[in-house]
Amino acid sequence: MIALLYRFRLAFLSLTLLAGLALWPGVKAALVVDNSLAVWFLRGDPALAAYHEFREKFGNDEVVVIAVRAGRETLLSPANLQALRQLDAELAALPAVATVFGPGSATLPRRSLLGSYAAPLLAPGTNGEAVRAALQTLPTLREQLFTADYRTARLLVVLKASADFDNQRGQLLDEVRATVLRHFPASRAHLGGIGVVYAGLNALSQQDFGLFLGVGYLLMGLVFLLIYRDWRLLLYVLGVVGFSTYLTLGLYGTLGHRLNLMTVLLPVVIILLGLMDALHVINERNQLASKTTTDNTELALQALRATFYPCLFTTLTTVAGFLALLTSPMAILQTFGLFTALGIGLCLVFTFGLGVWLLPLARPAAPSTRAASTRLAGFYGWVLRRQVPLGTAALLLLLGLAAGLPRLRADTYTLGYFPPSHPVVRDHQAIQAAWGAYLPLELLVTPRAGQSLHSPAVLQAAVAFADSARQLAGVGRIFGFHSLYLGGLEARLGERRSRVALGSASVLRLSHEQLAADYPSLARQFETANGGTGRITVSGPMLSARQLTAKTDSLLAIARATLGPVATVRPAGYQPMYANIVQYVTASQTNSLLLSCGLVFFLVWLFIRDLRLALLTVVPNLFPVLVVLGLMGWLGITLDTATASIAAIVLSFSVDDTMHFIYHYRQQRRAGHAPAVARLATITHVGPAIVLTGTILFCGYAFMMLGSLKTVQTFGALTAVAIAGALLGELIIFPIVLAWFDKD
Known part of the structure; x- marks a missing residue:
C-alpha cells in the first residue's frame, strides 16, 4: 500500500486539492456560530417536541x-x-x-x-x-x-x-x-x-475558535522548529492536520452544522491528536536512520511501512472513543464525537498520503533521537530499581482518587460559562439587583372536564397557586391568564372586591368577553384560541440545571395542591429542557465510558492477539481516567456539557501510545528477546515519541485555559491533567506492570 501511495502521490494530492475547492462553501458555512436549542437536543427528544408545541400555541x-x-x-x-x-x-x-x-x-x-x-x-x-x-x-x-x-x-x-x-x-x-x-x-x-x-455564547465561541486555531498551529510550529529544526517536517505535520481540519469543517458545514460550544474545540482536538501518528512516523524514521545508511526515500518508506499497522489501530481506538459519544442523548455531543472521529481518521490518511511526498525531503535527526533514547534508558533503569515504592505510591494515588468518585455530581450553569466580568453577567446582576428575579419558567394549565380557564374554580385556584409560589425562595413576579382577569376586575371593582368577584361565574363571563374585545393580543399570549390551555409565567433567578429541577418540582407540588383538583399543570418552554441536561450528562458519561472501554479493549486484543497483554493495558489507560474523574470529585467540578465526554476522550487518546509500546514490545518478544531486553528496547525505541506527543498535547490543552468560555477552560485544564496522568502511566506504571506480570 505504501508503494502504491508513493506511485500515485501526485493523483492523491490532486484529489485532495479538488476536494478542498469543492468543500470551501461548507467551510464558510461551518464558521457561523450557533448555540441554539437545535444543536443541543435530538430531533425526536420529547422535551424538544413539547417546546415546539409551546411555541406553536403562544408564539416565540x-x-x-x-x-x-x-x-x-x-x-x-x-x-x-x-x-x-x-x-x-x-x-x-x-x-x-x-x-x-x-x-x-x-x-x-x-x-x-x-x-x-x-x-x-x-x-x-x-x-x-x-x-x-x-x-x-x-x-x-x-x-x-x-x-x-x-x-x-x-x-x-x-x-x-x-x-x-x-x-x-x-x-x-x-x-x-x-x-x-x-x-x-x-x-x-x-x-x-x-x-x-x-448571543453572548455565540460571540465567545467565535472568539475562542480563532484563538485555538491560531494557538494550535503556532504551538505545533514552535515545537517542531525547536526540536527538529527542519521546515520540511513542519510542512509535513502542518499538511496532515491542516488538510484534516479543513476537510472536516467542510463536511461539517456542508451537512448543515455550525460551530457551537463543543465543536469550537474541533480544530484544536484534531490538530493535537493528529500529531501523534505523524510524530511516531518521524521517530521511526529517525530510529532507522541511526541503524542504516539507506537513502532518504527508502528510509521514509520503510518508516511508513513499519508504523502503518500500529497507527491504524491507534486511529481506530481513538475514533472508537469519540464515536462512543453517539450513545449520548445530547445532539451537541453526538455531533462533536462524530466529526472529531472523522477528523482523526483523515489525519491517518494524510499522515501516510503526505508522508510519501514530504518525508523523503527531510533530513533524519538520528543524533538527537539517540540522545533521547539514552536518557529514557537511564530513567527506565531508575524506575525498575524502585518498583516497590513507585508501585505502592501509584496504588495509594489510585485509591485516593477513587475516593473522589462518589463526590462527582452532574450539573450545568449556563451563566457560569461566561467570565465574571462579561457584559451578559453584569447586565444579569444589575437586573436582578434592581428588579428582582426575571427569568421565566412557563407552566401550562389545562382545565379538567367541565371546567374552563375563566371558571371561578380554576381562576381562584390559579390565584392561590400564585400566592403560595411567591413564598418560595428566589421566586419573583408571577403573571398568567388569571392575572388578566384579576387586573380587569381591579380596574372595575377595586383591589379588595376583585378577589371576591373571582367567585362569580357571571362577572367572569363578562370579563372574558371584555378581555377578548379590548386586549386580544395580550389574551393570545396567555390563553389558546379555544381556551383549552392557559399559561402562567413564574419569574425566577438564573439557576443551574440541578437547582432548576428542584425548583420546578416544588412549583409542581404547589400546583398539584392548588390547581390539581380542577386542572392539570405541566412545565413548558425552554427551562424544562435545560433542567433535563443533568440526566443527559450523566447518561452521556456512563454510556460513552462503558462503550469506549469495551471497544478499546477489543481493538487492543485484536491488535496484539494476546489476552494477557491486552488486560495489562487496562491499568495504565484507566489511570488517567481515574485521575480526571477523581480530581473532579475532590475539587467539586461538576459534570456538564464540556466534561460529560471527557472520560471517553481521555481513554481514547491515552491508549494510542500504549498501542505503539505494546506493538514494539510484542515484536521484540516474538524475536526471542527476554522480557527485560524487550522492555528496554521498547522504551528506547518508542519512548521519545511518547514523551514528545505527551508534551505537545499537554501544552496544547493547557493553552485552552486562555479561552473565554469557562467550559473550554475547564475542558483544557482537565485534559491537560489527564495527559500528565497518561504519561505517568505509560512511562512508570506500565513498565512496572509488565515487569511484574511478564517476568523472565
Whole structure:
C-alpha cells in the first residue's frame, strides 16, 4: 500500500486539492456560530417536541427583558416618562419585534357611556402623579411595569419567530440594544433573557475558535522548529492536520452544522491528536536512520511501512472513543464525537498520503533521537530499581482518587460559562439587583372536564397557586391568564372586591368577553384560541440545571395542591429542557465510558492477539481516567456539557501510545528477546515519541485555559491533567506492570 501511495502521490494530492475547492462553501458555512436549542437536543427528544408545541400555541418564547433605572429622579419625571413612551414605540416599530409590553405601551381599562375601552397609561401630557394614581388601584399591572419605588421599569420585547432566527439573533439584539441606548445610557439600561445569553455564547465561541486555531498551529510550529529544526517536517505535520481540519469543517458545514460550544474545540482536538501518528512516523524514521545508511526515500518508506499497522489501530481506538459519544442523548455531543472521529481518521490518511511526498525531503535527526533514547534508558533503569515504592505510591494515588468518585455530581450553569466580568453577567446582576428575579419558567394549565380557564374554580385556584409560589425562595413576579382577569376586575371593582368577584361565574363571563374585545393580543399570549390551555409565567433567578429541577418540582407540588383538583399543570418552554441536561450528562458519561472501554479493549486484543497483554493495558489507560474523574470529585467540578465526554476522550487518546509500546514490545518478544531486553528496547525505541506527543498535547490543552468560555477552560485544564496522568502511566506504571506480570 505504501508503494502504491508513493506511485500515485501526485493523483492523491490532486484529489485532495479538488476536494478542498469543492468543500470551501461548507467551510464558510461551518464558521457561523450557533448555540441554539437545535444543536443541543435530538430531533425526536420529547422535551424538544413539547417546546415546539409551546411555541406553536403562544408564539416565540424568546423575550428580551429590558430593565431601565432612574437617575437622580424617579422614572415618573417628565423626561423619563417621555423617554419610556418613545422607547416603547421605537421598539415596537422594529421589523423583528412582535410585541412590546412596557410602561409606554401599557393600556388601562376605561368605561364610558358607550362601553369599555382601553386608554394608554402614558398618554401625551400625562404626569407622574397621574401615573401613580392610576396604578395605585391596579397592583397586578403596576408590579409588571415598575418597582414599588418607581425607580426601575421593565419592558418585555417579544421577537418574531422566523426560519433563520438563530442566525439573525445577534443582529436583532444589536438593533434592540441600540434603540434602548438612544433613550437611556448604558449605566441605566440592561438587557437580559435567554436570547441574550445565546448571543453572548455565540460571540465567545467565535472568539475562542480563532484563538485555538491560531494557538494550535503556532504551538505545533514552535515545537517542531525547536526540536527538529527542519521546515520540511513542519510542512509535513502542518499538511496532515491542516488538510484534516479543513476537510472536516467542510463536511461539517456542508451537512448543515455550525460551530457551537463543543465543536469550537474541533480544530484544536484534531490538530493535537493528529500529531501523534505523524510524530511516531518521524521517530521511526529517525530510529532507522541511526541503524542504516539507506537513502532518504527508502528510509521514509520503510518508516511508513513499519508504523502503518500500529497507527491504524491507534486511529481506530481513538475514533472508537469519540464515536462512543453517539450513545449520548445530547445532539451537541453526538455531533462533536462524530466529526472529531472523522477528523482523526483523515489525519491517518494524510499522515501516510503526505508522508510519501514530504518525508523523503527531510533530513533524519538520528543524533538527537539517540540522545533521547539514552536518557529514557537511564530513567527506565531508575524506575525498575524502585518498583516497590513507585508501585505502592501509584496504588495509594489510585485509591485516593477513587475516593473522589462518589463526590462527582452532574450539573450545568449556563451563566457560569461566561467570565465574571462579561457584559451578559453584569447586565444579569444589575437586573436582578434592581428588579428582582426575571427569568421565566412557563407552566401550562389545562382545565379538567367541565371546567374552563375563566371558571371561578380554576381562576381562584390559579390565584392561590400564585400566592403560595411567591413564598418560595428566589421566586419573583408571577403573571398568567388569571392575572388578566384579576387586573380587569381591579380596574372595575377595586383591589379588595376583585378577589371576591373571582367567585362569580357571571362577572367572569363578562370579563372574558371584555378581555377578548379590548386586549386580544395580550389574551393570545396567555390563553389558546379555544381556551383549552392557559399559561402562567413564574419569574425566577438564573439557576443551574440541578437547582432548576428542584425548583420546578416544588412549583409542581404547589400546583398539584392548588390547581390539581380542577386542572392539570405541566412545565413548558425552554427551562424544562435545560433542567433535563443533568440526566443527559450523566447518561452521556456512563454510556460513552462503558462503550469506549469495551471497544478499546477489543481493538487492543485484536491488535496484539494476546489476552494477557491486552488486560495489562487496562491499568495504565484507566489511570488517567481515574485521575480526571477523581480530581473532579475532590475539587467539586461538576459534570456538564464540556466534561460529560471527557472520560471517553481521555481513554481514547491515552491508549494510542500504549498501542505503539505494546506493538514494539510484542515484536521484540516474538524475536526471542527476554522480557527485560524487550522492555528496554521498547522504551528506547518508542519512548521519545511518547514523551514528545505527551508534551505537545499537554501544552496544547493547557493553552485552552486562555479561552473565554469557562467550559473550554475547564475542558483544557482537565485534559491537560489527564495527559500528565497518561504519561505517568505509560512511562512508570506500565513498565512496572509488565515487569511484574511478564517476568523472565
